[in-house]
Amino acid sequence: MQLILKNIARHISLTADEEAYFLSILHPKKIKRKHFFLQEGEINRQTAFVLSGTLRAYTIDENGFEHILQFAPPDWWIADMYSFIAEKPGNLNIEAIEDTEVLTIQKKDLEQLYITVPKFERFFRIITEKSLVAMRQRLIDNLSLTAKKRYQKFCQQYPSLINSLPQKQIAAYIGVTPEFLSKMLKEKN
Amino acid sequence: MQLILKNIARHISLTADEEAYFLSILHPKKIKRKHFFLQEGEINRQTAFVLSGTLRAYTIDENGFEHILQFAPPDWWIADMYSFIAEKPGNLNIEAIEDTEVLTIQKKDLEQLYITVPKFERFFRIITEKSLVAMRQRLIDNLSLTAKKRYQKFCQQYPSLINSLPQKQIAAYIGVTPEFLSKMLKEKN
DNA sequence: TAAAAAACTTAACCTGCATTATTTTTTGTG
DNA sequence: CACAAAAAATAATGCAGGTTAAGTTTTTTA
Numbered sequence: 328m329q330l331i332l333k334n335i336a337r338h339i340s341l342t343a344d345e346e347a348y349f350l351s352i353l354h355p356k357k358i359k360r361k362h363f364f365l366q367e368g369e370i371n372r373q374t375a376f377v378l379s380g381t382l383r384a385y386t387i388d389e390n391g392f393e394h395i396l397q398f399a400p401p402d403w404w405i406a407d408m409y410s411f412i413a414e415k416p417g418n419l420n421i422e423a424i425e426d427t428e429v430l431t432i433q434k435k436d437l438e439q440l441y442i443t444v445p446k447f448e449r450f451f452r453i454i455t456e457k458s459l460v461a462m463r464q465r466l467i468d469n470l471s472l473t474a475k476k477r478y479q480k481f482c483q484q485y486p487s488l489i490n491s492l493p494q495k496q497i498a499a500y501i502g503v504t505p506e507f508l509s510k511m512l513k514e515k516n
Numbered sequence: 517m518q519l520i521l522k523n524i525a526r527h528i529s530l531t532a533d534e535e536a537y538f539l540s541i542l543h544p545k546k547i548k549r550k551h552f553f554l555q556e557g558e559i560n561r562q563t564a565f566v567l568s569g570t571l572r573a574y575t576i577d578e579n580g581f582e583h584i585l586q587f588a589p590p591d592w593w594i595a596d597m598y599s600f601i602a603e604k605p606g607n608l609n610i611e612a613i614e615d616t617e618v619l620t621i622q623k624k625d626l627e628q629l630y631i632t633v634p635k636f637e638r639f640f641r642i643i644t645e646k647s648l649v650a651m652r653q654r655l656i657d658n659l660s661l662t663a664k665k666r667y668q669k670f671c672q673q674y675p676s677l678i679n680s681l682p683q684k685q686i687a688a689y690i691g692v693t694p695e696f697l698s699k700m701l702k703e704k705n
Numbered sequence: 706t707a708a709a710a711a712a713c714t715t716a717a718c719c720t721g722c723a724t725t726a727t728t729t730t731t732t733g734t735g
Numbered sequence: 736c737a738c739a740a741a742a743a744a745t746a747a748t749g750c751a752g753g754t755t756a757a758g759t760t761t762t763t764t765a
Contacts, residue, residue: 388660396652409649412642445634452641453601459644460598462651463585469658470691471577474722493742502659507722509744663752682712696752698714712761719754724747731742 328353331376331430334402338453339446348443352436358382358423364405365421371410373431377401380427381488384419385499395500398424398488404454424492469502475511477501517542520565520619523591527642528635537632541625547571547612553594554610560599562620566590569616570677573608574688584689587613587677593643613681658691664700666690 328350335341341349356375358364364382365371375382382399384407396419399405410417411434432440440447468477481501482489489497498508517539524530530538545564547553553571554560564571571588573596585608588594599606600623621629629636657666670690671678678686687697 386656386660388656390660392660394656394659396655408645408652412645412649441638445637448634448637448641449630452637452644455641455644455648456597456601459648459651460601462648462655463597466585466651466655466658467575467577467583469655470583471575471579471581495742503721504723505743506724506745509742510722510746513744684712693753694713695715695754699716699752702714706765708763708765710761710763712759714759715757717755719752720750721753722749722751724749726747727745729742729744731740733738733740735737735739 328430330378330402334376335450339450341444341446345444345446349440349447352432352440353430354433356429356431358427358429360423360425360427363420363422364427364429365407365410365417365419367418367420368416369410370414371407371417371419372414373433374404374406374411374437375399375421375429375431377403377405378428378430380423380425381491382421382427382429383424383496384421386418387420393499394502395496398485398492398500400487424496474501474503474507478508478511517619519567519591523565524639528639530633530635534633534635538629538636541621541629542619543622545618545620547616547618549612549614549616552609552611553616553618554596554599554606554608556607556609557605558599559603560596560606560608561603562622563593563595563600563626564588564610564618564620566592566594567617567619569612569614570680571610571616571618572613572685573610575607576609582688583691584685587674587689589676613685663690663692663696667697667700 331353332346335349354373356364358380364375367387377399379401381401382405383395384397384399384405385393385395387393397405405421407417407419407421409415410419414434437447468480472480478497478501481497494508494512495505498505501508503511520542521535524538543562547569553564556576566588568590570590571594572584573586573588573594574582574584576582586594594610596606596608596610598604599608603623626636657669661669667686667690670686683697683701684694687694690697692700
């Protein structure tokens with residue numbers, strides 16, 4: 328529980344009452360490796376904060392290829408934002424790549440939280456702004472960098488993941504086939 | 517001025533006082549065709565709402581190629597979010613593709629607005645969430661669709677722009693060279 | 706309104722990455 | 736610990752889209 332309070336304290340400060348109220352709406356949940364927090368076609372009714380383990384969010388395109396949009400190691404928030412705000416079925420899968428513990432907040436509870444403690448509007452505004460900046464940069468990188476450079480950037484950005492992830496998933500994140508990533512890695516050095 | 521109030525009314529409602537205060541921090545600005553609202557290397561100290569005309573936001577990569585991140589026709593908000601929140605020099609250029617009128621809000625005024633009228637935290641949270649969803653979808657499209665399909669999607673999404681934009685700029689948005697777009701367009705039909 | 710600049714077209718050739726298919730290695734699970 | 740499944744490596748072949756460069760049309764602006 329300390330982890331999520333510290334996460335929030337990076338942008339807003341809470342009174343003891345507000346903190347207690349916030350903690351009261353959190354639901355702990357465990358997701359086993361290879362199990363899903365959310366599957367394509369479902370409505371994402373809760374947002375998640377990762378305490379331990381790691382989740383990944385991905386889509387499957389019409390040719391059956393996976394494209395990974397986000398890894399969520401501890402201290403990260405994750406949801407299918409489209410589905411969560413529209414309350415419609417989404418096309419994201421959110422899966423545990425190892426046994427994972429999260430805290431979830433139901434959409435209804437979050438809406439009430441916004442009303443009761445408006446500071447949380449600020450908190451989520453700020454982290455959404457940061458996500459947008461990161462997503463924008465990733466789009467730019469995909470438009471302007473070669474696969475080799477995108478791989479290098481990935482290594483810098485997620486040094487902790489690089490050794491625990493199958494290459495296949497790194498390929499699905501940087502936007503190349505596993506075969507091509509394998510070839511690239513042989514060429515280097 | 518009505519346009520921006522309507523835009524805001526889509527997500528929050530203001531009292532007469534709040535409305536007056538909000539209007540008081542807006543600065544009208546005109547940007548002539550081919551002139552810049554913001555240039556690479558500058559700190560983006562204000563966010564803009566387009567009243568008339570159209571802006572485009574783009575980066576120039578290390579090989580000198582432009583990549584367009586956003587078109588902002590009337591009723592849209594635009595800024596270099598990275599530079600705006602970090603208060604550091606950004607790498608976006610925001611240029612008028614025709615004579616354009618915007619309303620700007622200074623970062624300092626926006627911060628005060630958040631404090632004085634917290635509803636605006638909600639407003640900007642919501643529109644940032646929507647931008648994030650759109651940006652995420654664009655990344656997925658770039659990872660999974662062919663250039664032809666991305667062009668078709670662009671036509672559906674910006675029917676009003678399609679005839680007023682140079683092909684070069686459509687190419688810079690969908691992520692192909694102008695030569696290749698030209699070839700594609702000949703092939704079709 | 707004419708000259709200059711920008712946008713567009715065309716075409717030959719090139720390359721980064723995909724595809725397909727087979728083999729080898731690693732990992733997870735009963 | 737064995738063996739089934741997943742991941743990774745390898746390699747031949749293919750193609751979407753890039754590059755270069757020249758010529759043509761449209762737009763801008765003096």
